[in-house]
Amino acid sequence: MLERYADIEVVAEAASGPEAIDAVHGQAPDVILMDLRMPDGDGIAATQILTAPPWNIPVLAITAFDIDEYVFGAIKAGAVGFLLKISAPDTYATAVRAAARGEGMISPQVTPRVLAAVSHTTRPASTISPDVRLLTAREVEIMRALADGPSSTKAVARRLNIEPASVKGHLKRIMAKLGLSSRAELVTWAFRNGVIS
Known part of the structure; x- marks a missing residue:
């Protein structure tokens, strides 16, 4: 889906959290799209590792499950954005470009809950x-x-x-x-x- 955009290059793919961590070696990706539910190690744990030193790579969390455990777990782990898998291809591309610029993006379906959580804890x-x-x-x-x-x-x-x-x-x-x-x-x-x- 992302390879159809001329300004985005997919340099590696992985089927699990540990594979994602291994794939980073030698690739130095600008952005990682991380599925939160994968076999042999969850995406949230991998996100926490890859957003921290020495990697410090922007991670966009993606999932089919719109539940608080994933939304807030991903943000707490350091993800710069959160997308639901129902998002349109252009939304993915926009989020990848934003992450590469150091900006974040959260699916509109999730944004009200994130803002509510912040306002309730202010x-x-x-x-x-x-x-x-x-x-x-x-x-x-x-x-x-x-x-x-x-x-x-x-x-x-x-x-x-x-x-x-x-x-x-x-x-x-x-x-x-x-x-x-x-x-x-x-x-x-x-x-x-x-x-x-």
Whole structure:
């Protein structure tokens, strides 16, 4: 399905979580489409491994099962996006391109539940997490810009009038300080801890 798009090249395929991890060796893919239900190792465990150092590869989770265990399990594992298998081919291609740019994408059928989960766990500003004290004023500004509109590195850089490389550096330091592994986790953390209201 993806090979019909001139700007997307499929470099490897795998039938299980461990096979997906093995397939990454020597391939250095820009994006991974990860099925969440596979034999011999689930996709969520593989996602957690491949989105973390030393790989740090954007993973788009895909599944036929629209259940919270998969939606939130994938996001918690570091996936940058979540697509249902009923999505149109163009949706897959758009999501792959977005992930390659450092952006995320979630199926419209799932988005309301993700937003509801975030809003229900948002804390008032008066109870901001002590972890926020680890962040500089600029890092907090980066987090807020990330949640306020398009989340690509270039878009955030334009809004703050700084270089994209500076945004990447700040995001790397923020995630290291907070123990997070993806932009989706970062935005969710910011909502839950009162950084973003």
